[in-house]
Amino acid sequence: MPGTLAGRSRRFRPPHWALVTLAALTLTGCQQTPAGAALQAQGRPQTYSNPLPIRTPGGPIETCADPEIVRGQTAGDTDWYLYCTTDPHSGRDRDANGNLIFHPISMARSRDLVNWTYVSDALPQKPAWVRPDAGLWAPDVEYLNGKYHLYYTASETVEGGSAIGVATSDSPLGPWVDSGAPVVEPHPAPCCPGSRRWTFDPAVIQDDRGQRWIYYGSYFGGISVRKLSADGLRSDPASQTQVASANRYEASNVFRHGGYYYLFVSSSDCCRGPLTGYSVFAGRSRTPDGPFLDKGGVDLNAAYVGGTPVISMNGNRWVGPGHNAVFTDAAGQDWTVYHAIDRADPYLAEAGGINKRPALLDPLDWVDGWPTVRGGLWASDEPMPAPAAQPGERSRYRTPRVRVEVPGKLLGAYSDEFTASTLSPDWSWVRPPAQGVAALEGGALRFSTQDADLFEDRDDASVLLRAAPQDDYLVETRLTLNLPPQGCCFNFRQAGLVVYGDDDRYVKLAQVSIFETRQLEFAKEVPAGAPGFPRYGSTVLSAGAETVWLRIARSLEDGEEHYTAFSSRDGQTWTRGGTWTHTLGGAARIGLVSLGGPGFTARFDYLRVYDLKQKKLE
Incomplete structure (x- = not known):
């Protein structure tokens, strides 16, 4: 069984059974x-x-x-x-x-x-x-x-x-x-x-x-x-x-x-x-x-x-x-x-x-x-109040109040509503796409999914990028990807946001088709390192939809870059996902991707960048 199932997905690899091959x-x-x-x-x-x-x-x-x-x-x-x-x-x-x-x-x-x-x-x-x-x-x-x-x-x-x-x-x-x-x-x-x-x-x-x-x-x-x-x-x-x-x-x-x-x-x-x-x-x-x-x-x-x-x-x-x-x-x-x-x-x-x-x-x-x-x-990852393990003991734990990242002031110099007829010169392509793959129309960026990828040693996808702020920020887009509402298989067709250092250093938040499911994947890739260490890893978020709002919040915490994903099905109620740490540096750019296989169309209604603030939840 391990030999036949291990190739089912290049991103969702087999879980714990593959590690104990005692079979x-x-x-x-x-x-x-x-x-x-x-x-x-x-x-x-x-x-x-x-x-x-x-x-x-x-x-x-x-x-x-x-x-x-x-x-x-x-x-x-x-x-x-x-x-x-x-x-x-x-x-x-x-x-x-x-x-x-x-x-x-x-x-x-x-x-x-x-x-x-x-x-x-x-x-x-x-x-x-x-x-x-x-x-x-x-x-x-x-x-x-x-x-x-x-x-x-x-x-x-x-x-x-x-x-x-x-x-x-x-x-x-x-x-x-x-x-x-x-x-x-x-x-x-x-x-x-x-x-x-x-x-x-x-x-x-x-x-x-x-x-x-x-x-x-x-x-x-x-x-x-x-x-x-x-x-x-x-x-x-x-x-x-x-x-x-x-x-x-x-x-x-x-x-x-x-x-x-x-x-x-x-x-x-x-x-x-x-x-x-x-x-x-x-x-x-x-x-x-x-x-x-x-x-x-x-x-x-x-x-x-x-x-x-x-x-x-x-x-x-x-x-x-x-x-x-x-x-x-x-x-x-x-x-x-x-x-x-x-x-x-x-x-x-x-x-x-x-x-x-x-x-x-x-x-x-x-x-x-x-x-x-x-x-x-x-x-x-710090000392916590111990549980009450025996009768007569009382709990010393109290639920903390949590701060989450929310958008502050809109940073117009880094944002685009896609209302012009051609892309602003603030944008640039890594590997420009073929004619007709991407264009501004109807107040949005239309970007067809490409028969190309940005995954480990296959780096042939076009990536649309612009400068990112040097301070903490939050980047957001509204994405419509016309995948069939159900059915298999359109594997790894995807579109979404990217914070890009280079082809081997990025985080990516995308709507993606995985067999009969449609999921929101938040991925991280790192350059090849010591033998045996992985290069690409991903987590997933709560439910997506044909039209979904995506956010990545970038903050510097104790000298380390943190990237946190958020998603929404209505643009109002947001759900937080996981946080990747990465080293993308001050030259990292923000942008959009549409890749993983041909046949579908992504529509990005805007790309907005905000300064980052935090809201305390009661």
Whole structure:
């Protein structure tokens, strides 16, 4: 399967299965109850810092991808338990022959949700129905019928294709007894009879009537939900319902809040080292089988794919925050555990090898009924108030007020309304297009998508550029791209904004067709560097539309250039996306692109540049 699927997309590369080919917040004072004070006296940590420390006799665990945290459910057990996908614990974790040791779902325990101790591996022997060289990924642990149930992905089965398995135990630390057969069997993707969909990433819930449901899926096939049997060991194929589009989402997690089921899902590439753009989005539904709609009312199953951002890159050291799980601490504060990559330390061993994805923990806030990490600050890289792990403890976390970039004064010298008959001399082309490809007409710039690209070693697309301000700024355009409203395949036809240093140094925000989806991609390219390091990475934003408004905000933060993407479907309500750091320099220019393949027309109604200011959100 890896050999056949790896070529599906040059930008959205296969996620974690390809890597295991075994086939400004401060502490807020608050009064404590006597019990809480006593617990603090016993050593309750006041703060923690990411990543979560996980101790082993051989040193710390440096990677804990697809993390899951649950609390003990039996009488007297108030410890917490952490589970990680199959990976080596570190680059030093090797056998006598020097080969990396892969731990099939590592398990750790904690009393305080801050300090963790590795205990053992959950599934040291693969079940007979799982192929011996398969990976075991994405654990989801539930307490059902008086037993712990460990749901997991088997990347390859004896019969062929991936599947979801389950093992049970009286203890959250095992020993685990496999059920002997898949909970969700290998089966075709909805698009493609005879194929094997990516049956990955289980998530199990129980509704108010006692019916249990299992969510699963990934890019090839999308995300589906099925009813589970009462014992939690089998699913009903006849009940299968698609809840999120193919080629957009994976890593489902479902959480009840305020009368809704919230479906958390991750998008983009989990594992591109320092250029990883993995991010978490959410939709909600009144029923477990959807439809799941985002804050703007767009379905996660639509062609212009819905999804409200929960966490993306924020410009600190962490990139690719994703594959999250949500839980509630002893004081009622919601938290999310997820993995991310330190862009300065992205690999376990050799460059381009296994991505180092440690477990991170941050509070989850609800703003206007929608989840966001740290009120919108996203991944923390500074000391944070520790969770309330035990009864009697109180939360010291307070939701921060977040500043977001908004336009200030219009900078007319850098802007163009495209109302003239010919382009201003302030514009210039990198590789002028053929006659008729681009022209001013009807108060807009018409720019046909070219059979050309601006991607790694293929740099033959025309790029229309003009000077950018030296100080912080925000650039905006209104784009109409006449892609068909649905259907496959017009891969990588795209148009949008670019901040351009040269052909190998830029950020780009574009509406792009990816198989049957239409998405907003925010990409970064860097020059070729050390062997094994990537050159191109991308994240995605919330839902686009045939006509969409795009913004890139550029700011200098602690001597580093930050580029943050925004989008809008009406020009009034804007949604923030991720932040790339880059080194484009003072000579960088702003401009427009339309590329990726022939056959479609982009219309840019204006390019406006503003000075940048910030607005504090209450």
